[in-house]
Amino acid sequence: MKNINTELLKVLTSKSQADKAISSLKGLLLGIMSDNEITEKEIIELSKWVAVHKELINRNPFNEFMTVIENSISNKIPPKETIEDLYWLCQKYENDDYYYSTVTSDLQILQGICHGILADGIISDKEIYSLQEWLDENEHLNSYYPYDEIRSLVFSVLADNRIDDEEKIVLMAYFKQFAAIQDDQIRQKIQDETIDVNISGLCTSEPDVTFEGKTFCITGVLKRGNRENLQRDIIKLGGIPTESISKKTDYLIVGDNGNPAWVFSCYGRKVEKAISLRKEGHTITLIHEFDFSDLIDDLL
Structure with missing residues:
Protein backbone atom coordinates (compact mmCIF):
# COMPACT_ATOMS: atom_id res chain seq x y z
CA MET A 1 0.00 0.00 0.00
CA THR A 194 -19.04 31.30 20.19
CA ILE A 195 -15.77 31.59 22.11
CA ASP A 196 -17.50 31.22 25.50
CA VAL A 197 -19.65 28.25 24.48
CA ASN A 198 -18.33 24.79 25.34
CA ILE A 199 -19.63 22.12 22.97
CA SER A 200 -18.45 18.55 23.39
CA GLY A 201 -20.63 16.47 21.09
CA LEU A 202 -22.03 13.28 22.58
CA CYS A 203 -20.84 13.53 26.19
CA THR A 204 -20.77 16.49 28.54
CA SER A 205 -17.09 17.38 29.03
CA GLU A 206 -17.55 19.43 32.22
CA PRO A 207 -20.45 17.69 33.94
CA ASP A 208 -22.40 19.37 36.72
CA VAL A 209 -23.46 16.30 38.70
CA THR A 210 -25.83 16.05 41.65
CA PHE A 211 -25.48 12.68 43.38
CA GLU A 212 -28.04 12.70 46.21
CA GLY A 213 -31.09 10.71 45.11
CA LYS A 214 -30.07 10.67 41.45
CA THR A 215 -29.96 7.55 39.28
CA PHE A 216 -26.79 6.45 37.47
CA CYS A 217 -26.35 3.80 34.76
CA ILE A 218 -23.05 2.58 33.29
CA THR A 219 -22.46 1.29 29.76
CA GLY A 220 -19.45 0.00 27.85
CA VAL A 221 -16.06 -1.27 28.97
CA LEU A 222 -14.40 0.96 31.55
CA LYS A 223 -10.75 1.81 31.07
CA ARG A 224 -10.39 3.08 34.66
CA GLY A 225 -11.29 0.54 37.33
CA ASN A 226 -14.43 -1.58 37.09
CA ARG A 227 -18.19 -1.20 37.43
CA GLU A 228 -18.41 -2.58 40.96
CA ASN A 229 -16.00 0.00 42.37
CA LEU A 230 -17.63 2.81 40.42
CA GLN A 231 -21.06 1.79 41.66
CA ARG A 232 -19.79 1.74 45.27
CA ASP A 233 -18.42 5.26 44.82
CA ILE A 234 -21.78 6.43 43.46
CA ILE A 235 -23.55 4.99 46.53
CA LYS A 236 -21.04 6.68 48.88
CA LEU A 237 -21.93 10.02 47.31
CA GLY A 238 -25.67 9.43 47.68
CA GLY A 239 -26.42 8.23 44.15
CA ILE A 240 -28.41 5.18 43.02
CA PRO A 241 -26.70 2.83 40.51
CA THR A 242 -28.94 0.89 38.12
CA GLU A 243 -28.35 -1.71 35.43
CA SER A 244 -30.71 -0.36 32.77
CA ILE A 245 -31.79 2.90 31.15
CA SER A 246 -35.26 4.27 31.85
CA LYS A 247 -37.11 7.57 32.04
CA LYS A 248 -35.94 7.81 35.65
CA THR A 249 -32.24 7.68 34.70
CA ASP A 250 -30.44 10.96 35.38
CA TYR A 251 -26.90 10.10 34.24
CA LEU A 252 -25.39 7.57 31.83
CA ILE A 253 -21.66 6.93 32.30
CA VAL A 254 -20.17 5.94 28.94
CA GLY A 255 -17.12 3.65 28.99
CA ASP A 256 -14.28 4.66 26.72
CA ASN A 257 -14.59 2.76 23.43
CA GLY A 258 -11.41 3.96 21.77
CA ASN A 259 -13.31 6.23 19.37
CA PRO A 260 -14.32 9.47 21.11
CA ALA A 261 -15.70 10.97 17.89
CA TRP A 262 -18.28 8.18 17.36
CA VAL A 263 -18.41 9.38 13.74
CA PHE A 264 -20.89 7.76 11.32
CA SER A 265 -21.39 4.68 13.48
CA CYS A 266 -24.23 3.19 15.47
CA TYR A 267 -24.15 3.71 19.21
CA GLY A 268 -24.41 1.01 21.80
CA ARG A 269 -27.86 -0.03 22.97
CA LYS A 270 -27.92 2.00 26.21
CA VAL A 271 -26.52 5.14 24.58
CA GLU A 272 -29.04 4.86 21.77
CA LYS A 273 -31.83 4.48 24.32
CA ALA A 274 -30.59 7.52 26.28
CA ILE A 275 -30.49 9.65 23.13
CA SER A 276 -33.98 8.48 22.19
CA LEU A 277 -35.29 9.50 25.63
CA ARG A 278 -33.55 12.88 25.33
CA LYS A 279 -35.36 13.47 22.05
CA GLU A 280 -38.64 12.82 23.88
CA GLY A 281 -37.76 15.56 26.36
CA HIS A 282 -36.29 13.57 29.25
CA THR A 283 -33.19 15.04 30.86
CA ILE A 284 -30.42 12.43 30.76
CA THR A 285 -26.81 13.59 30.95
CA LEU A 286 -24.20 11.45 29.17
CA ILE A 287 -20.74 11.60 30.77
CA HIS A 288 -17.51 10.04 29.55
CA GLU A 289 -16.01 7.73 32.17
CA PHE A 290 -12.77 9.71 32.36
CA ASP A 291 -14.61 12.93 33.22
CA PHE A 292 -16.80 11.10 35.73
CA SER A 293 -13.79 9.42 37.38
CA ASP A 294 -12.02 12.78 37.68
CA LEU A 295 -15.14 14.20 39.34
CA ILE A 296 -15.35 11.36 41.84
CA ASP A 297 -11.62 11.61 42.64
CA ASP A 298 -12.21 15.26 43.58
CA LEU A 299 -15.16 14.42 45.84
CA LEU A 300 -13.88 11.33 47.69
Missing part, protein backbone atom coordinates in the same frame (compact mmCIF):
# COMPACT_ATOMS: atom_id res chain seq x y z
CA LYS A 2 2.83 2.39 0.82
CA ASN A 3 4.15 2.06 -2.74
CA ILE A 4 0.93 3.14 -4.45
CA ASN A 5 1.52 6.20 -6.60
CA THR A 6 -0.24 9.30 -5.26
CA GLU A 7 -1.88 10.07 -8.60
CA LEU A 8 -3.10 6.48 -8.91
CA LEU A 9 -4.59 6.70 -5.42
CA LYS A 10 -6.46 9.84 -6.46
CA VAL A 11 -7.91 8.00 -9.45
CA LEU A 12 -8.94 5.03 -7.31
CA THR A 13 -10.72 7.26 -4.79
CA SER A 14 -12.17 9.79 -7.23
CA LYS A 15 -15.66 8.28 -7.16
CA SER A 16 -15.85 8.41 -3.36
CA GLN A 17 -14.49 11.97 -3.30
CA ALA A 18 -16.98 13.09 -5.94
CA ASP A 19 -19.95 11.53 -4.17
CA LYS A 20 -18.92 12.99 -0.83
CA ALA A 21 -18.53 16.42 -2.43
CA ILE A 22 -21.95 16.19 -4.10
CA SER A 23 -23.65 15.20 -0.84
CA SER A 24 -21.91 18.03 1.00
CA LEU A 25 -22.82 20.50 -1.74
CA LYS A 26 -26.45 19.41 -1.70
CA GLY A 27 -26.57 20.05 2.03
CA LEU A 28 -24.77 23.39 1.62
CA LEU A 29 -27.38 24.48 -0.92
CA LEU A 30 -30.25 23.30 1.31
CA GLY A 31 -28.79 25.32 4.17
CA ILE A 32 -28.42 28.41 2.02
CA MET A 33 -31.98 28.09 0.70
CA SER A 34 -33.52 27.30 4.09
CA ASP A 35 -34.57 30.90 4.83
CA ASN A 36 -35.51 31.73 1.19
CA GLU A 37 -32.96 34.52 1.16
CA ILE A 38 -29.70 34.28 -0.81
CA THR A 39 -27.08 36.78 0.35
CA GLU A 40 -23.84 37.89 -1.26
CA LYS A 41 -21.90 36.35 1.63
CA GLU A 42 -23.54 32.99 0.97
CA ILE A 43 -22.61 33.14 -2.72
CA ILE A 44 -19.04 34.02 -1.76
CA GLU A 45 -18.88 31.00 0.54
CA LEU A 46 -20.26 28.83 -2.28
CA SER A 47 -17.60 30.10 -4.68
CA LYS A 48 -14.91 29.33 -2.13
CA TRP A 49 -16.32 25.81 -1.82
CA VAL A 50 -15.84 25.44 -5.57
CA ALA A 51 -12.24 26.63 -5.27
CA VAL A 52 -11.49 24.07 -2.56
CA HIS A 53 -12.88 21.27 -4.76
CA LYS A 54 -11.18 22.53 -7.92
CA GLU A 55 -9.12 19.36 -8.33
CA LEU A 56 -12.26 17.33 -8.99
CA ILE A 57 -13.03 19.24 -12.18
CA ASN A 58 -10.79 17.05 -14.33
CA ARG A 59 -12.40 13.81 -13.19
CA ASN A 60 -15.41 12.27 -14.91
CA PRO A 61 -18.31 12.48 -14.31
CA PHE A 62 -17.58 15.44 -12.06
CA ASN A 63 -15.91 17.70 -14.64
CA GLU A 64 -19.11 18.83 -16.36
CA PHE A 65 -20.83 19.34 -13.02
CA MET A 66 -18.08 21.55 -11.60
CA THR A 67 -17.82 23.53 -14.83
CA VAL A 68 -21.52 24.35 -14.63
CA ILE A 69 -21.04 25.48 -11.04
CA GLU A 70 -18.19 27.79 -11.99
CA ASN A 71 -20.14 29.24 -14.89
CA SER A 72 -23.23 29.76 -12.76
CA ILE A 73 -21.26 31.79 -10.24
CA SER A 74 -18.97 33.72 -12.59
CA ASN A 75 -21.68 34.72 -15.08
CA LYS A 76 -23.64 36.65 -12.43
CA ILE A 77 -26.79 34.61 -12.80
CA PRO A 78 -29.34 35.79 -10.20
CA PRO A 79 -28.40 34.16 -6.88
CA LYS A 80 -31.72 32.36 -6.34
CA GLU A 81 -31.62 30.90 -9.86
CA THR A 82 -28.00 29.81 -9.36
CA ILE A 83 -28.79 27.95 -6.15
CA GLU A 84 -31.88 26.29 -7.62
CA ASP A 85 -29.98 25.21 -10.75
CA LEU A 86 -27.15 23.75 -8.70
CA TYR A 87 -29.56 21.84 -6.48
CA TRP A 88 -31.25 20.45 -9.57
CA LEU A 89 -27.85 19.26 -10.78
CA CYS A 90 -27.24 17.53 -7.45
CA GLN A 91 -30.51 15.66 -7.79
CA LYS A 92 -29.69 14.71 -11.37
CA TYR A 93 -26.32 13.35 -10.29
CA GLU A 94 -28.04 11.20 -7.66
CA ASN A 95 -29.51 9.08 -10.46
CA ASP A 96 -26.08 7.45 -10.74
CA ASP A 97 -25.03 4.72 -8.33
CA TYR A 98 -23.65 6.20 -5.14
CA TYR A 99 -20.29 5.11 -3.78
CA TYR A 100 -21.53 5.64 -0.24
CA SER A 101 -24.52 4.08 1.51
CA THR A 102 -27.71 6.12 1.79
CA VAL A 103 -27.09 6.71 5.50
CA THR A 104 -23.56 8.05 5.00
CA SER A 105 -24.67 10.22 2.08
CA ASP A 106 -27.52 11.68 4.14
CA LEU A 107 -25.13 12.40 7.02
CA GLN A 108 -22.86 14.20 4.55
CA ILE A 109 -25.88 16.22 3.42
CA LEU A 110 -26.60 17.13 7.04
CA GLN A 111 -23.02 18.31 7.44
CA GLY A 112 -23.51 20.47 4.35
CA ILE A 113 -26.74 21.91 5.75
CA CYS A 114 -24.85 23.06 8.85
CA HIS A 115 -22.33 24.69 6.50
CA GLY A 116 -25.04 26.41 4.49
CA ILE A 117 -26.81 27.76 7.57
CA LEU A 118 -23.53 29.26 8.79
CA ALA A 119 -22.43 30.51 5.34
CA ASP A 120 -23.31 34.14 6.12
CA GLY A 121 -22.39 33.94 9.81
CA ILE A 122 -26.01 34.35 10.93
CA ILE A 123 -28.62 31.80 12.06
CA SER A 124 -32.23 32.86 11.53
CA ASP A 125 -35.43 31.45 13.04
CA LYS A 126 -36.54 30.32 9.60
CA GLU A 127 -33.32 28.35 9.07
CA ILE A 128 -33.82 26.54 12.38
CA TYR A 129 -37.41 25.59 11.53
CA SER A 130 -36.32 24.43 8.06
CA LEU A 131 -33.64 22.28 9.65
CA GLN A 132 -36.24 20.81 12.00
CA GLU A 133 -38.35 19.80 8.98
CA TRP A 134 -35.36 18.08 7.34
CA LEU A 135 -34.54 16.25 10.58
CA ASP A 136 -38.15 15.08 10.93
CA GLU A 137 -38.09 13.79 7.35
CA ASN A 138 -34.89 11.79 7.93
CA GLU A 139 -35.63 9.83 11.09
CA HIS A 140 -33.84 6.80 9.61
CA LEU A 141 -30.68 8.55 10.89
CA ASN A 142 -31.86 8.62 14.48
CA SER A 143 -29.10 6.35 15.86
CA TYR A 144 -26.26 8.05 14.01
CA TYR A 145 -23.95 10.91 14.92
CA PRO A 146 -24.29 13.86 14.48
CA TYR A 147 -27.98 13.60 13.47
CA ASP A 148 -29.08 12.44 16.91
CA GLU A 149 -27.29 15.20 18.79
CA ILE A 150 -28.36 17.92 16.34
CA ARG A 151 -31.98 16.82 16.49
CA SER A 152 -31.88 16.68 20.28
CA LEU A 153 -30.40 20.18 20.40
CA VAL A 154 -32.92 21.61 17.94
CA PHE A 155 -35.75 19.92 19.87
CA SER A 156 -34.52 21.56 23.06
CA VAL A 157 -34.27 24.99 21.42
CA LEU A 158 -37.81 24.80 20.01
CA ALA A 159 -39.41 23.22 23.09
CA ASP A 160 -40.79 26.54 24.37
CA ASN A 161 -41.84 27.74 20.89
CA ARG A 162 -39.41 30.64 20.98
CA ILE A 163 -35.77 31.08 19.95
CA ASP A 164 -33.55 33.52 21.79
CA ASP A 165 -30.12 34.83 20.82
CA GLU A 166 -28.29 32.64 23.34
CA GLU A 167 -29.84 29.51 21.83
CA LYS A 168 -28.73 30.61 18.36
CA ILE A 169 -25.16 31.03 19.64
CA VAL A 170 -25.26 27.49 21.06
CA LEU A 171 -26.48 26.16 17.70
CA MET A 172 -23.75 28.13 15.95
CA ALA A 173 -21.11 26.64 18.26
CA TYR A 174 -22.39 23.14 17.57
CA PHE A 175 -22.75 23.55 13.79
CA LYS A 176 -19.26 24.96 13.35
CA GLN A 177 -17.86 21.54 14.29
CA PHE A 178 -19.18 20.20 10.98
CA ALA A 179 -18.89 23.28 8.77
CA ALA A 180 -15.55 24.06 7.16
CA ILE A 181 -16.26 27.76 6.57
CA GLN A 182 -13.90 29.01 3.84
CA ASP A 183 -14.37 32.76 4.19
CA ASP A 184 -11.87 34.04 6.77
CA GLN A 185 -14.03 36.95 7.90
CA ILE A 186 -17.14 34.80 8.48
CA ARG A 187 -15.11 32.08 10.18
CA GLN A 188 -13.58 34.60 12.59
CA LYS A 189 -17.00 36.14 13.30
CA ILE A 190 -18.38 32.74 14.25
CA GLN A 191 -15.34 32.00 16.37
CA ASP A 192 -15.63 35.29 18.24
CA GLU A 193 -19.36 34.87 18.93
